[in-house]
Amino acid sequence: MDFLNTLLIGITAGSIYSLMAISMVLVWRSTRVVNFAQAGMALLSTYFGFEAVTRLGSFWIALPVAMVGGALVAALVEMILIRLLVKHSSSGPIAGVAPIIATLGLLGVIRASTSMIWGGQDVRIVGPVSNDGYTINGTTLVFSPLKLLILLTVLVLMLILSLVFQKTNIGLALRASAYSPEIARLSGIKVDWVRTLGWALAGAAGAVAGMFQTVNGNGTLSPDSIEFSLLLVSGFIAAVIGGLDSLIGAVIGGLVLGLMISFVLMYISSGLFFIAPFVILLLVLFIRPQGIFGAKAARRA
Amino acid sequence: MTLTVSNLTVHHGAICAVNQVSLTVPAGKLAAIIGSNGAGKTTLLRTLSGLKHPTQGEISWNGENIVGTKPEMLVRRGISHVGEGKSVVPELTVKENLELGAIWRRNNQESKESIENVVSIFPRLGERINQRSDTLSGGERQMLAIGRAIMSKPQLLLLDEPSLGLAPLVVEQIFQTIRDLTNSMNLTVLLVEQNAMGALKIADLGIVLNLGSVAVAGSASALIDDPAVRSAYLGY
Numbered sequence: 001m002d003f004l005n006t007l008l009i010g011i012t013a014g015s016i017y018s019l020m021a022i023s024m025v026l027v028w029r030s031t032r033v034v035n036f037a038q039a040g041m042a043l044l045s046t047y048f049g050f051e052a053v054t055r056l057g058s059f060w061i062a063l064p065v066a067m068v069g070g071a072l073v074a075a076l077v078e079m080i081l082i083r084l085l086v087k088h089s090s091s092g093p094i095a096g097v098a099p100i101i102a103t104l105g106l107l108g109v110i111r112a113s114t115s116m117i118w119g120g121q122d123v124r125i126v127g128p129v130s131n132d133g134y135t136i137n138g139t140t141l142v143f144s145p146l147k148l149l150i151l152l153t154v155l156v157l158m159l160i161l162s163l164v165f166q167k168t169n170i171g172l173a174l175r176a177s178a179y180s181p182e183i184a185r186l187s188g189i190k191v192d193w194v195r196t197l198g199w200a201l202a203g204a205a206g207a208v209a210g211m212f213q214t215v216n217g218n219g220t221l222s223p224d225s226i227e228f229s230l231l232l233v234s235g236f237i238a239a240v241i242g243g244l245d246s247l248i249g250a251v252i253g254g255l256v257l258g259l260m261i262s263f264v265l266m267y268i269s270s271g272l273f274f275i276a277p278f279v280i281l282l283l284v285l286f287i288r289p290q291g292i293f294g295a296k297a298a299r300r301a
Numbered sequence: 302m303t304l305t306v307s308n309l310t311v312h313h314g315a316i317c318a319v320n321q322v323s324l325t326v327p328a329g330k331l332a333a334i335i336g337s338n339g340a341g342k343t344t345l346l347r348t349l350s351g352l353k354h355p356t357q358g359e360i361s362w363n364g365e366n367i368v369g370t371k372p373e374m375l376v377r378r379g380i381s382h383v384g385e386g387k388s389v390v391p392e393l394t395v396k397e398n399l400e401l402g403a404i405w406r407r408n409n410q411e412s413k414e415s416i417e418n419v420v421s422i423f424p425r426l427g428e429r430i431n432q433r434s435d436t437l438s439g440g441e442r443q444m445l446a447i448g449r450a451i452m453s454k455p456q457l458l459l460l461d462e463p464s465l466g467l468a469p470l471v472v473e474q475i476f477q478t479i480r481d482l483t484n485s486m487n488l489t490v491l492l493v494e495q496n497a498m499g500a501l502k503i504a505d506l507g508i509v510l511n512l513g514s515v516a517v518a519g520s521a522s523a524l525i526d527d528p529a530v531r532s533a534y535l536g537y
Contacts, residue, residue: 169400169404169407169409172393172397172400172401172404173404175390175392175393175397176390176393176397176401179390179391179392179393180390182352182384183384183388183389183390183401183449184390184401185352185371185372185373186350186352186372186373186376186381186382186384186388187373187376187401187402187404187405187449187453188373188376188377188404188405188453189373189401189404189405190373191373
């Protein structure tokens, strides 16, 4: 029973990491920027979700509200900050890192702003269903209706995303702009807008990750929430495991990470909570620096 | 529709890559631009398609100055550029690469018809339609790159070294196809080539670029017979 429990918890947490990793990958593919503000943007979106839950009383309305809010914030950040930085720092030693450092600054700005608007105290988001574990043969699992719902929702969202990427013209434009921006432009694609769209999708994915991370945890939200720091680190590690360039890699990277953490905590020591992800990251970087799905092979999706 | 370039100058930083170039390609004609490495051929082509900004000069297409227009907008005005080195997206399938060329039309029906048209020109692409384009041979990739450009239904086709790295037999096929397309689609074509002889044989006009400037220009057959051009670029 322990094994099943550990497996299910790992997959649920992993699916949230996958979403976060997807948002990192989407941003990386559109603008070649590692976005340290991704968790900050997810935090802000989750506050939007909190406002919607509080006012409208439904988690299922709040989730799309958070997604739209997250998409808008991300699109604005790309249009105002990243586009200018990439354009103006096109040469010199700091060219490559300027946008990345800017996202670190942005993370601070977003955290400070949320704390100014919503205060430093915890606020609560109530999940749509119970987080009390299922009982099988008298044993109570940690796996709950909420976790099942999270898993299913993430699955559906990923299915939609992959359909959009594989079957629509917008998906084709997103992929072509990521792989060969010049050929995309010569084919008539307005690559600047496609980049903004990539950021917007990333913002929406991050918002879902933020909402689920909050309700899957203890349900509380605060500007300096440890859950969100963890989300950033885990999302980044999952993205790196997957090769940073591949959406399928991000999904698998998230699940692998979730499962590994879950099993390490269960069978080795629960004291390794903060160390395990970094050890896993180091192992991946040493053994397969290009990620499991690294290099061009996985750039299909 | 006529392409007219007047006094075009383009810089790479401090280096002047194209210097006061003027040339005219009348509608429906195929012009070959030849010259050695570093003569400014690629830079000229990239400026014509909007990828690079000129320092000064004018580019007139269909009577309008197109300097400063972005490449994605120039496609909509009938200018298609096939970049150097088999300009395809390796991660996409053959079909997706072709669809890319017509994506700005937002008309899937028309796109399908254009794909059928391209496949009738290049049957090999039809056989490999669902393969990833990095599994294609060099020649097939060049066909795909030209096919993608044709998908946009261009009036002006800019080709950058389509013969690069291809076997002689394939080069001949590609050149013949370019000539055929020029006639059948009534295209205006600017063909940049290091393979001077091959290019001049199919071209109507020839332009020799040397260190960023036009050294000689005239009818392609006159250039082939020009002793100076022969010894410098044709090697006999």
